[in-house]
Amino acid sequence: MFSELVKEFHKKGIPTDKPDFYDHPNFIKEEQRDPSYLIKFAKFVAEKPYSNDYIEKAESIIFDVAKILSKQLLDNGCQGACVDISGILARILELKGIWCACIKGSCTIDFPQKSNEKTTYFWSSDHGEFTAGHAWVFAPPFSIVDISLKQQLYTGTKKIISLKLSW
Structure with missing residues (x-):
């Protein structure tokens, strides 16, 4: 799941190296298209290996x-x-x-x-x-x-x- 999310975000030009990457303009653009897109960020945080x-x-x-x-x-x-x-x-x-x-x-x-x-x-x-x-x-x-x-x-x-x- 995590690697799939990373691929999706990177494919859409969304860097995932910072904890607030949901503020990136490309993420915001995707969220405007799909209001539930922020849930993918939460899933990323939950699935990320630490x-x-x-x-x-x-x-x-x-x-x-x-x-x-x-x-x-x-x-x-x-x-x-x-x-x-x-x-x-x-x-x-x-x-x-x-x-x-x-x-x-x-x-x-x-x-x-x-x-x-x-x-x-x-x-x-x-x-x-x-x-x-x-x-x-x-x-x-x-x-x-x-x-x-x-x-x-x-x-x-x-x-x-x-x-x-x-x-």
Whole structure:
């Protein structure tokens, strides 16, 4: 799959040597023709082979950046900012040479049974002017880097439990 994606991108004049190659004019042109083309970028990131040295470096950088941004998000009291902060996190990681993709989708949160809290859902919708139900970053070696989950619009016990989540 990875080699097929590399061939396709190169055939269309899209260099694949930088983590933000989806900003290349030829990639943008393809994405304008096919709005789902960005999914191929995410597949590229997921299928790309990474060295052990890269994985160690990436893990350290991701932890450091996520910790700083998470603190900023909490200090500023931003709630429901998952799309914005995930985009910022992805851009910072790319600038630091980390391969990642911002993922927009839905999220279901089951709270501990003893909390007596009902499941919380952040749905994506196929109709209307919605950006996403939720957003996070995929950045190998992590499948999910989500620094905004504890900053959603929770109340009561849900808020107390969510604040125990950490980066």
